Amino acid sequence: MASPIPQTDPKAGYLELQADIDAAVARVLAGGWYILGKEVSAFEAEFAAWNGNAHGIGVANGTDALVLALRGLGIGAGDMVATVSHTAVATVAAIELTGATPILIDIEADSYCMDPAALEAAFAREGGRIKAVVPVHLYGHPADIDAIAALARNHGAKVLEDCSQAHGAAIGGRKVGTFGEIAAYSLYPTKNLGALGDGGVVTTDDATLAQRIRELREYGWRDRYISATAGMNSRLDELQAAILRAKLPHLDHDNGRRRAVAAHYDSALANSGLRLPAVRAGTTHVYHQYVVRAADREGLRARLREGGIATNVHYPAPVHLQPAYQGRTPVGPAGMAATEAAQGEILSLPMFPQLARADAERVTEAILAALRA
Numbered sequence: 001m002a003s004p005i006p007q008t009d010p011k012a013g014y015l016e017l018q019a020d021i022d023a024a025v026a027r028v029l030a031g032g033w034y035i036l037g038k039e040v041s042a043f044e045a046e047f048a049a050w051n052g053n054a055h056g057i058g059v060a061n062g063t064d065a066l067v068l069a070l071r072g073l074g075i076g077a078g079d080m081v082a083t084v085s086h087t088a089v090a091t092v093a094a095i096e097l098t099g100a101t102p103i104l105i106d107i108e109a110d111s112y113c114m115d116p117a118a119l120e121a122a123f124a125r126e127g128g129r130i131k132a133v134v135p136v137h138l139y140g141h142p143a144d145i146d147a148i149a150a151l152a153r154n155h156g157a158k159v160l161e162d163c164s165q166a167h168g169a170a171i172g173g174r175k176v177g178t179f180g181e182i183a184a185y186s187l188y189p190t191k192n193l194g195a196l197g198d199g200g201v202v203t204t205d206d207a208t209l210a211q212r213i214r215e216l217r218e219y220g221w222r223d224r225y226i227s228a229t230a231g232m233n234s235r236l237d238e239l240q241a242a243i244l245r246a247k248l249p250h251l252d253h254d255n256g257r258r259r260a261v262a263a264h265y266d267s268a269l270a271n272s273g274l275r276l277p278a279v280r281a282g283t284t285h286v287y288h289q290y291v292v293r294a295a296d297r298e299g300l301r302a303r304l305r306e307g308g309i310a311t312n313v314h315y316p317a318p319v320h321l322q323p324a325y326q327g328r329t330p331v332g333p334a335g336m337a338a339t340e341a342a343q344g345e346i347l348s349l350p351m352f353p354q355l356a357r358a359d360a361e362r363v364t365e366a367i368l369a370a371l372r373a
């Protein structure tokens with residue numbers, strides 16, 4: 001049988017840059033400075049510059065990046081924060097970790113991102129209680145951030161962009177993470193920019209906000225050992241920062257290779273009957289995931305598995321229907337029709353920069369054969 005095709009492959013990303021990454025690791029080990037040193041500072045500056053932001057703050061993971069961004073904005077107990085239910089549960093968990101209450105908003109059926117009309121309905125019902133909005137640029141496609149930010153501004157709410165799946169996604173050439181007050185990114189190994197362990201980063205153009213988050217990530221220290229505010233420990237370590245610095249120069253190229261895989265999927269599956277990802281005009285999709293909709297998803301998945309092709313579901317249950325949240329987490333007045341309609345049909349195909357053309361062709365041939373059967 002042909003070799004298995006994984007759905008994602010962070011090790012392939014390591015092997016491709018092994019010499020550079022190994023040298024970066026050796027440099028840190030020999031340097032003798034392991035936490036918040038020059039590698040983290042350099043990564044923060046390089047990532048912020050690459051994204052088009054004034055400031056970057058390295059943190060321990062994407063969840064903490066969201067928590068710290070919200071805390072930096074002054075969000076806490078008694079506040080409501082609007083986000084989507086169709087996301088990694090981390091987005092919603094982070095809101096609750098600040099003490100705030102999430103309110104979950106439906107998505108647009110085509111982009112899988114927050115529906116501005118549904119957000120507007122939530123503002124109409126909750127008014128000034130909603131202090132922040134957290135749109136998620138899911139699967140690497142930008143949310144309708146102009147509409148969302150305009151609504152937030154009209155209602156005095158701040159915008160935190162969850163860019164954890166969208167490093168490099170853009171609208172009119174302007175990268176996500178530059179539209180709201182602040183943005184959070186996971187650097188988990190499978191993300192478009194991934195560490196070889198946990199990592200996260202926050203970006204903003206607001207120097208005061210950046211300074212507040214720098215303090216909050218390390219016990220609220222302004223001067224060493226003296227907490228000016230009550231903070232936490234969420235530091236990016238030097239090893240991961242050095243690895244990320246080796247990978248960042250390749251991110252644009254890697255996103256281009258993801259788009260090439262997507263272009264093959266688009267053309268080979270155009271007449272398959274599957275619903276393929278839509279790309280809003282003027283936006284740059286970075287295909288963290290390539291998600292199709294199949295009426296008989298489980299049947300298709302099983303056939304692909306027989307052919308050694310791994311797929312995944314992002315995510316099998318929306319947050320508002322998960323045991324930890326069901327029945328207690330408020331949902332916006334527009335309901336959850338688009339979110340719930342997607343859940344049983346979405347399927348993430350193999351997608352990573354190193355996926356060979358021949359393997360992408362094997363995927364589409366197997367899908368077409370399965371659909372004919």
Ligand SMILES: *Cc1c(COP(=O)(O)O)cnc(C)c1O
Binds near residue numbers: 087091162
């Ligand atoms: C991965 C992810 C997170 C969480 O990041 P961690 O680094 O795992 O804490 C948050 N939001 C979204 C949309 C994600 O995809």
